Amino acid sequence: MRNQKTRGNTIIEFTFVVAFFLLPMFLFTYAVGFNLLQQLEVVQLTRDAGHLFVTVPVSLSSNDFQSILNKVGATVGFNSTPPSTAEVIFAKVIYVDTGYCNAGGGTCSNINNWVFAQYYTLGVAPTGFVPLLAGPTGVGTTGSNDGTYGILDQVNNSKLLIGPNLPGSLSTILPYAKSSTQGLPSGQWCDFVQVAATPFNVPLVVTMNALTDYAAF
Amino acid sequence: MRAICGSRLNQRGTAFIMFTLMLLTVILPLAGLAIDLTIMYVVQAKLWEAVDGAALEGGRLIGTASTTDLTGLVSQVCSVNFPPGYWGSSSQHCPSNAANTIIVPPAAPTYAYYVNVQGDVTAPTIFMKIFQVPGVLVTAAATVTRRQARIEVVLDRSGSMGGVIGSLKTQVQGFVARFTEGYDEMGLVVFGQSAVVGYPLQNAGPYDFNPAHHATGGPDTYFNAFSTGCGTNGASVSTCDMPYVISTINSNGRTNMSEAISLAYIELQKSYQRDLATNPGGIDTRNNIIILFTDGVPNTMSVYLNDPDVPSGTAMSAAVAAAYPVPGVLSPGNSLLPTDTPYPTITPVPTPTPFKTWVQANEDKNHSTCFYNPSNVKNAGTNPNGATLADISANQMIGTLGDSDDSNNSSGGLSQIASLDTRTYASGSQTTAWSMRAVAADEQSQTLLVPPLNVVKYCNTLGWNLLPANGEMNVVNNTNGALGKSYLDIKTLPPWDLYGNLLTDLGQGHGVSSASSFPAGTGYSGLITQAGGTTNDGTDAGNGAQLQMAAWNAVDQGSNRIRSDTTMNITFYTIGYSGNGGTDDVLLARVANDPTQVGYGCKCSTLFQITGSTQRQGQYFPASDTNAIGDAFNKIAGILLAIYR
Numbered sequence: 001m002r003n004q005k006t007r008g009n010t011i012i013e014f015t016f017v018v019a020f021f022l023l024p025m026f027l028f029t030y031a032v033g034f035n036l037l038q039q040l041e042v043v044q045l046t047r048d049a050g051h052l053f054v055t056v057p058v059s060l061s062s063n064d065f066q067s068i069l070n071k072v073g074a075t076v077g078f079n080s081t082p083p084s085t086a087e088v089i090f091a092k093v094i095y096v097d098t099g100y101c102n103a104g105g106g107t108c109s110n111i112n113n114w115v116f117a118q119y120y121t122l123g124v125a126p127t128g129f130v131p132l133l134a135g136p137t138g139v140g141t142t143g144s145n146d147g148t149y150g151i152l153d154q155v156n157n158s159k160l161l162i163g164p165n166l167p168g169s170l171s172t173i174l175p176y177a178k179s180s181t182q183g184l185p186s187g188q189w190c191d192f193v194q195v196a197a198t199p200f201n202v203p204l205v206v207t208m209n210a211l212t213d214y215a216a217f
Numbered sequence: 218m219r220a221i222c223g224s225r226l227n228q229r230g231t232a233f234i235m236f237t238l239m240l241l242t243v244i245l246p247l248a249g250l251a252i253d254l255t256i257m258y259v260v261q262a263k264l265w266e267a268v269d270g271a272a273l274e275g276g277r278l279i280g281t282a283s284t285t286d287l288t289g290l291v292s293q294v295c296s297v298n299f300p301p302g303y304w305g306s307s308s309q310h311c312p313s314n315a316a317n318t319i320i321v322p323p324a325a326p327t328y329a330y331y332v333n334v335q336g337d338v339t340a341p342t343i344f345m346k347i348f349q350v351p352g353v354l355v356t357a358a359a360t361v362t363r364r365q366a367r368i369e370v371v372l373d374r375s376g377s378m379g380g381v382i383g384s385l386k387t388q389v390q391g392f393v394a395r396f397t398e399g400y401d402e403m404g405l406v407v408f409g410q411s412a413v414v415g416y417p418l419q420n421a422g423p424y425d426f427n428p429a430h431h432a433t434g435g436p437d438t439y440f441n442a443f444s445t446g447c448g449t450n451g452a453s454v455s456t457c458d459m460p461y462v463i464s465t466i467n468s469n470g471r472t473n474m475s476e477a478i479s480l481a482y483i484e485l486q487k488s489y490q491r492d493l494a495t496n497p498g499g500i501d502t503r504n505n506i507i508i509l510f511t512d513g514v515p516n517t518m519s520v521y522l523n524d525p526d527v528p529s530g531t532a533m534s535a536a537v538a539a540a541y542p543v544p545g546v547l548s549p550g551n552s553l554l555p556t557d558t559p560y561p562t563i564t565p566v567p568t569p570t571p572f573k574t575w576v577q578a579n580e581d582k583n584h585s586t587c588f589y590n591p592s593n594v595k596n597a598g599t600n601p602n603g604a605t606l607a608d609i610s611a612n613q614m615i616g617t618l619g620d621s622d623d624s625n626n627s628s629g630g631l632s633q634i635a636s637l638d639t640r641t642y643a644s645g646s647q648t649t650a651w652s653m654r655a656v657a658a659d660e661q662s663q664t665l666l667v668p669p670l671n672v673v674k675y676c677n678t679l680g681w682n683l684l685p686a687n688g689e690m691n692v693v694n695n696t697n698g699a700l701g702k703s704y705l706d707i708k709t710l711p712p713w714d715l716y717g718n719l720l721t722d723l724g725q726g727h728g729v730s731s732a733s734s735f736p737a738g739t740g741y742s743g744l745i746t747q748a749g750g751t752t753n754d755g756t757d758a759g760n761g762a763q764l765q766m767a768a769w770n771a772v773d774q775g776s777n778r779i780r781s782d783t784t785m786n787i788t789f790y791t792i793g794y795s796g797n798g799g800t801d802d803v804l805l806a807r808v809a810n811d812p813t814q815v816g817y818g819c820k821c822s823t824l825f826q827i828t829g830s831t832q833r834q835g836q837y838f839p840a841s842d843t844n845a846i847g848d849a850f851n852k853i854a855g856i857l858l859a860i861y862r
Contacts, residue, residue: 013233029248036255040262047266054273056855058848103444172296182289185281190274213263215298217270
């Protein structure tokens with residue numbers, strides 16, 4: 001015999017526990033755990049994409065390159081063409097010092113500045129994602145379909161200009177011309193890869209814009 | 218009943234209490250441990266990425282800066298890749314000092330540069346702090362190797378390349394730019410009717426026997442030195458760099474592939490010997506590479522038109538003997554370098570055979586081979602008779618044999634080879650005259666003879682022309698004055714070409730097709746059925762089909778001999794552009810000694826490889842369009858740059 005007054009107490013208690021504690025905790029744990037693992041994958045994708053960018057001399061626009069990248073980035077939902085839940089940005093930056101300026105003809109409006117030698121994106125950027133290196137716009141093509149710009153554009157086209165310093169933490173890399181000791185040699189470039197993936201968001205529990213990572217190679 | 222009710226009332230809330238206890242003692246610690254471990258892995262992955270990127274950057278830039286500067290740059294890149302305090306980490310060393318970045322210069326046995334980068338950082342903990350674990354030390358390390366390259370690029374500029382020569386030049390210039398000026402060594406050979414060394418320009422030919430010149434020959438590190446294309450190199454020599462020279466290439470002539478790879482071999486040897494003499498410890502640290510691009514099949518070869526070994530007892534024999542077995546190819550006791558290091562042994566060493574002349578002179582068939590003896594230059598215009606058989610015997614003569622397989626085709630036949638001239642190019646004066654066909658004015662005015670090697674010159678018994686508009690030595694039909702069949706002037710094929718490459722079958726090459734034989738030493742005989750069903754007289758040494766097979770074999774034999782050099786261990790990479798009528802996939806796969814050809818869908822198989830050898834295996838890249846040519850060069854660059862973890 002069960003007391004009529006206490007009948008259903010356990011289920012009510014359990015419901016309260018589930019509704020106000022277990023479920024949010026489960027969702028939180030799942031979201032945090034999933035995003036942690038996704039962050040791990042994003043870091044791995046950045047590393048792999050950087051390896052491909054630096055060591056596999058195939059055009060970024062080629063099917064060969066993109067099919068490999070699609071396989072590598074599948075775990076974060078990356079696909080080089082829509083639909084995709086991630087984006088990979090490839091950038092090659094170079095400092096226009098006197099030596100590089102001379103190589104470009106000797107007259108350089110971009111002298112003593114960092115410029116883009118290449119900027120290429122694949123995939124779809126997550127909502128709210130702001131890239132570390134905002135790409136140039138309206139430059140037009142210079143004979144390449146993978147975002148590569150010729151030396152004349154690099155030394156003269158203001159749309160390729162990044163500035164005298166690289167933004168944020170990237171500015172740690174110094175061009176030799178600006179450093180009295182060590183730095184990137186004249187005429188040499190630095191490759192950057194940034195990856196952004198859509199996170200698993202739970203309203204009121206976990207909300208973020210994007211899982212991101214970048215690296216220089 | 219009351220007892221029971223009381224008991225139940227006492228149990229109210231026990232599930233919550235039990236769950237709370239379980240949550241605190243089991244679920245939360247487990248979840249916390251999982252989160253801490255995942256954070257640790259994220260931090261470690263990031264650290265791995267950081268040292269990877271830094272090592273790759275350092276590896277790519279080896280040779281462009283001092284070791285100290287590179288060490289500093291590696292540290293900068295590592296700091297970018299692993300920002301301080303990343304995910305709450307602390308005590309970061311990425312790398313902290315030179316001890317964590319080690320750049321190892323080339324040494325035995327690998328002769329490669331190594332860039333070793335190590336990093337460590339303390340990853341934060343959240344839940345494990347409960348157990349007095351404030352952080353976990355994670356480490357990562359990366360190693361990049363980068364071997365110096367010595368590359369001879371060999372480019373086909375034959376007439377059929379006209380439609381794609383512009384695209385090829387752009388792509389090759391891009392290929393050159395991928396290598397590090399001042400670190401890698403690069404050279405250029407260009408071939409059409411004959412081959413010439415395009416870079417370095419000064420003293421580039423194989424026939425300059427002045428030892429002092431050869432110290433500056435061969436691929437060098439100045440190949441991309443000048444922003445304007447030309448300047449003064451480290452040896453204070455006024456010259457032009459390789460991208461500039463490439464920009465001057467025009468298409469013309471036929472396909473003398475065997476001469477091209479032979480010159481490439483000689484050029485590589487020059488640099489190899491030079492580096493042996495100058496490198497500390499007398500070691501050579503470079504990958505020796507020949508990259509051969511062609512759009513066709515070999516159809517021309519450079520040969521002695523007469524037997525250099527039996528010059529009928531003239532004074533020529535001493536000069537020939539000094540350079541024996543083959544001038545221009547380094548051989549025991551015949552080093553081109555001042556050090557006089559015997560190198561290498563030609564295998565197989567050609568066996569002198571007392572042949573007579575390879576060409577016919579003033580013989581029957583109503584044809585006159587009108588060779589001109591340079592010693593009679595002063596009589597030019599007055600002596601319409603050309604050379605006699607005695608003249609030919611008394612002079613060592615060199616020319617190219619082409620597959621003029623139709624009766625009045627002047628595009629093949631006998632031609633003077635371009636590399637005989639002694640060009641000394643001043644800065645910026647490089648011309649597009651890559652062979653003696655379509656000779657430019659500056660080459661015409663230069664000395665074409667390198668004593669004692671006399672060169673046959675064009676003559677026209679009807680309209681005597683000492684300096685023709687091109688370098689052909691074609692023949693004239695006495696009966697009607699038209700250009701005649703060159704093959705009628707070839708008495709027989711020599712056993713080897715000018716560079717000692719046998720013209721006979723190496724195996725899987727082209728050999729005899731019937732019992733009728735050519736003179737000893739040649740592998741050609743019988744009736745040859747050519748494309749279109751035309752049956753040619755296989756017993757005629759000058760027949761186009763025979764010449765083409767000989768040219769094919771010369772390339773096959775020559776590349777095999779080059780790959781057999783176990784001192785330099787040369788690797789071939791070949792690119793065949795099929796858009797101009799087709800290449801010979803089998804030959805190019807054999808030249809590359811490519812074991813993977815089945816994967817490219819061509820007809821090649823292991824049957825066509827040089828089996829059972831320890832020769833270096835390269836790769837053949839079939840290219841059906843200009844984009845594929847670019848991809849092939851890019852892939853080869855990726856292989857040769859050899860930056861890897």
